[in-house]
Amino acid sequence: MPHYITLATCSLNQWAMDFEGNRDRIVESIVIAKERGASMRVGPELEVPGYGCLDHFLENDTYLQSWEMYSTILSNPDTYGILLDIGMPVIHKNRRYNCRILSYDGKILLIRPKIFLANDGNYREMRYFTPWLKTQYVEDFNLPVLIKKVTNQEVVRFGDLVISTLDTVIGCETCEEMFTPQAPHVSLSLDGVEIITNSSGSHHELRKLNTRVSLIMEATRKCGGVYLYSNQKGCDGDRLYYDGCAMIVCNGEILAQGKQFSLDDVEVLTAVIDLEDVRAYRALASHGIQSRLSPVYERKHLDVELSPDSMNFDITVEPTAPRPCFYHLPEEEIALGPACWLWDYLRRCKGAGFFLPLSGGIDSCATAVIVYSMCRLVIEACDAGNEQVKKDVKLVTRDENDDNFPKTPQELANKIFHTCFMGTSNSSEETKGRALELSKKIGSYHVNLNMDTVVSSIISLFEVTTGKKPIYKIFGGSNIENLALQNIQARLRMVLAYLFAQLLPWTRGKKDVGGLLVLGSANVDEQLRGYLTKYDCSSADINPIGGISKNDLKRFITWSTKSLQLPILKSFVDATPTAELEPVTKEYVQSDEADMGFTYDELSVMGRLRKVEKCGPYSMFIKLLHIWKDKKTPEEIATKVNSFFWYYSVNRHKQTVSTPSYHAEQYSPDDNRFDLRPFLIDPRFSWGRHKISSVLDKMKANEKIDTMTVD
Template sequence: MRLVRVGSAALNQTPLDWDSNASNILNAIKEAQEKEVGLLCLPELCITGYGCEDAFFAPETRRMARQILWELLPHTKGIATTFGLPIMHNSLLFNACAFVVDGQVVGIVPKQQLAGNGLHYEPRWFKAWQEGSTDVLQLENQTIPFGDLVFQLGDIRLGFEICEDAWASQRPAAHLANRDVDLILNTSASHFSFSKHKTRKQLVTESSRAFGVGYAYSNLVGNEAGRAVYDGGTLIAANGKLLAAGPRFGFTPHQITHAVLDIDDIRTSKAQLASRQYTPDTKDGIINVDFEVPQAIAESNPLNEAAWEHDAYLHEEEFSRAIALGLYDYARKSRSQGFIVSLSGGADSTAVTCLVYLMIDFALKHKSAEELCKELGIDQPAVLADSPATAITKHILTTAYQATQNSSDATRLAAKTVADCIGSTHYEFDIDPIVKQYTTMIEGGIKRELNWEKDDIALQNIQARVRAPGVWMLANIENKLLLATSNRSEAAVGYATMDGDTCGGISPIAGINKAFLRNWLVWLEKHGPHDVGPIDAVKAVNQLTPTAELRPAEQHQTDEDDLMPYEILDAIENEAIGRKKAPKETLAALLPQYPEYDQLLPPWIARFYTLWCRNQWKRERYAPSFHVDDKNLDPKTWCRFPILSGGYKREIEELLAVVTN
């Protein structure tokens, strides 16, 4: 048997953080060498970081990337590995993978299929390489093969796909299979979204079967650049069988997954592929490398999959872990010493508060309290060494309940119950005198009293806005990051006070809808994450009807009375924004699902489209949000819409005309 040990790495990189990125790469290589890995696959653009945006155009970015590559070469003795970096060739910029073997760059392979949808804007910076083309480039006074290359390392032949290459219909793998490669390394930077890991496993496993190869997939992990969260989850497969799966949502700088592949077994299975045709080997683009991949010893391979990945509550688990990891890295990389939340006792602020608590709990499962405190700038590691998550939460999380005359005892108690349960430093402030001061000032200026009949929106919004300065002040005093608490359903229709509940440096739940959040809180109360358990205190919030509490109590204000049922709002958003349907088409899609609302759906749909257009300016001003599914409304990374538009006026008229007729 010809056995080789192949490794795949997940790295927590940061754009343009040269020393940290190099350190993570170096430590991953060292661990791979210790585990006798012969071939190591690192993530896409791992030297620079994937999310450099327009900094890819800067000559200094490319110069520094080359410098880091050359600094790392001496540490690759006895191993073959990949390094992702941008490469300029013939005045064009390429997203490329340098293949380094035993301390030498033996070739550089550029990406053929660029990701240009959703979160990705690769065609803005990079050019796609043409299949079958090869060239050479000069790098550090060396002539290096460049292009669509395969590498012959002794008796093993391998090729590359770079992330999107594997997801495209015209993928390099088919071409590589005809060139008789034994192994494909996929250097990826694949962001998290719900259930995407399942699709990745299918892709990797089926690729190994369909093309008759061993297939190794790497990935980033953590919050790399601010918005996208990467879940790791490295994979290695052969002959249609998943051999190894790495952990997901890890809090460590790097993780190595490895597996022993039987090259003879791969070739035997390839010989049995009925669809495979013989293609004469022209030797073009084949780089012979004087390196023999070390023989490995047969062993069982680690399928490191957590129990929760097969649970009925997969989305709830994934959401908890993705946002928690995103928050941790955001705090660490922004050098914030924790978070501030304006805790109203409602669903949204409670969800944000609990996610911070889960962040601490998950982090402590990957590192010591001393490490956590050091990374988040807490000056008491010795005191906290053996403390539970609730004790550390007191130092990391500050919550504040800010009451007006319209606030209820129920929400005050709910906020305190949650804060006491998870251990945040909690304050209660009475902001009503400040609200009245603003109201009196304006009344004096306009020479009339404000009233709820004429000034409803103004009287509501001033309460929300007065809450902002106090929590911003706490954030400044404690050097913490203020978390905004608006959700995606509110963002869709502008049901949020700009400079009120939208205030914050990051908006962790702006990418998820209200219906999911309410269900998630019920799950958190009754089940909770597998390794944490339920948070009973959330029951006090789940018993309340969602309300902004900005109108007098006798008006019995609720969110859904102000808008529409959240379930309907989210369904309209899915049709109107997700599927780009016109108002009439949205009505046709929803009537069969909600026949009981046949009379209410038309005005609700008209209201949604009107508010959507009217409030694009708010979405443009939202703090960065985390991406968790393919329905994000963030105009900077996912869903672009003009700030000024016709507002679907004619389309809404057609909708209402159909209903009238």
């Protein structure tokens, strides 16, 4: 006899500290889940205040206002008749906890604090919360007065416990706990818990989703059971983009998978599951034996049947069939993730649009194409009937007239995206032409300017003041003169970018609409190497490609040539990367890779070794001896490693003022958040160099012995 149960999970575009907006999205997801016949709904981690509140979690106001919003959810009749799993922070015995609160019909059933906190990479949960390390331990929690008035309850159970209903048992684990070696879902499953919820605040990184999905599927493939995974989506107000992709998995098979990138603020997934399938899957002798040795959880009983009419089930109801998992290509992830992040940022800061210095190189080109991809997503959402996106478009364009509503991505881009080619005598006609042609294809409002007179004025000012005139290296100048002349151009571009961003809407007759957000376009490899001028046009409001490697950007542009129908992009891929800050002669054309002393391939490999594999100079050298054994000599590898750490160290200070960037790579050098290294470092790494030299000496000695033996 089947026991059909309809379960719901969701992805919500929550915003840190947007209590009322977050509350409304939670309620909307509950209403949708009920309309689809669900008897249980699971939401994202810390969904009431928003996951990314950071140090606002240290403020008591955050906890009070979370309870105030939660009380309105509990007292709302629209939320009755369904078991709710809602995430919010709670103070218990003067300690702050990251909690799940489970309720039914306006009554709180239990509060389950997070046991293992995320505390590496982008996450600092130990800074705000205390982990509930005592598994299977439970104690009483005195409810706040404002909740007592709503629920008529004085005390609820607080700790690591589960809910038993008339027909099943439900337990929780939260985000990071799924990634731990002794994940709670194992003990929960062995104690007879059939439905496990996981509420998450997991961010997007390129190629990361498969790791998350494999863990979710493995959680029930080995133990059996139902797994409801909920995740936040959208820009929560910082560098991260939470990429949704809520899932319902049963016995190791996916029944429902949400979108990874979407402009929908509320997405609800439901699936119909036969609980008898879980019981049959677990009918193994080894499971039964291990269950006798596993911990026992306290059960809070709910006198409700979540699979109603199991004695008289509807034969027309069909359990949800398994489906294959869907993954985007990395190139698609670049087109979609940063685009969704940009739209969230723009609409929430109520900006009038974006301004981008479009140089004709691949980095600014990629940034422009991401904005164009954003415009495509917005128009597609509007065509699909998304009223919230339509409302946001009118807010951003400052135009309530339906007759003027943009119908194509190019029309939207022309209203909110402004590009500018800032040329000098060092700029080529090719880059200028590419920038102009791309702007026409994507619809941006484009202007050209020549800043030679401004550059000359600055140089003349210096000459009049000091009596000295710097000249470029190719004309006989020193390195310091050459660098200073390049930096003048780069920094002036930043000044001009903000001038034009502030006034371009005004020149188009849009008075009092506010300025445009200036976009940066320095990629992760250049930031790691420090190959940019501090406070140049890489200094901007936000940077959608600051966490993306040059190689991935090239692949993205190649993909976009066909997928976004922009054939002009091929010329960007084929062009040699150059800053165009030095004069071009018959003998010399400036090249990024030549200037840096590294190829982008090399920087990508070394960046991952430094951050992801946690290598210092010596350990990086040893690893590269094997990785590059067929490409470079040991001496060449040693030179590359020493040079890499030298430039990384002397340029580390630049990361302290780096433009906030979309986090897409694990080796991002983003300071203050992801890469917590000092910015005053001895660039010599003398002992590391000494050890590298010792290895080289040994290798030379062994090579000499081998040669003598052969002779």
